[in-house]
Amino acid sequence: MGDTSEILSFIRARLDEDEQAAMRAAGTFGGDAVWRRNTLADPDYPADHVLVIFQRVIPAGLPGDDEAPLRVDELDHIAGHDPARVLAEVNAKRRILERHPGATATDECPGCSAWLDGTWRTPPGTLCPEQVDMALPYAGHADYRPEWRPT
Incomplete structure (x- = not known):
């Protein structure tokens, strides 16, 4: 029971x-409760995926960049939650x-x-x-x- x-x-x-x-x-x-992943159209910046939280922009690391805080898949997960x-x-x-x-x-x-x-x-x-x-x-x-x- x-x-x-x-x-x-x-x-x-x-x-x-x-x-x-x-x-x-x-x-x-x-x-801001809505976070989103955007693409960044900046030719001077090599990564094209960023997480936008209010006015903060967090770039995704490039493949092979072990020092980057987040990868694109991680940004997608964070933005999705x-x-x-x-x-x-x-x-x-x-x-x-x-x-x-x-x-x-x-x-x-x-x-x-x-x-x-x-x-x-x-x-x-x-x-x-x-x-x-x-x-x-x-x-x-x-x-x-x-x-x-x-x-």
Whole structure:
């Protein structure tokens, strides 16, 4: 039997941490939450890919430049996970949690209440599979419990 209140609290705490980290990152660079990768049309500069964060331009290193702080693929990853995206993802996950508050000792999870093959998808006293999946990216956190792993 799963303790739905503990996994729900765990997920909410991680989402709060993600939100705070995104807000701090956005605030570091003038409050701009949208970061983007651009090409730089400057013939005097040999690298043509840069990460633009507010008014800061971070160039990608050239192939073979071991001293460069970031490569093009790393810039793409950073730009793809900018604070705006993280904040949107946190809000989306919070909406999912509103629909999937988890099962109680006597009732199934309202968001999962589907009768499949003669059984409830999330019977009373079991963990909501949506919550289990949402907790999984945080499996490396000290408070993550092994029993929350998807089966």
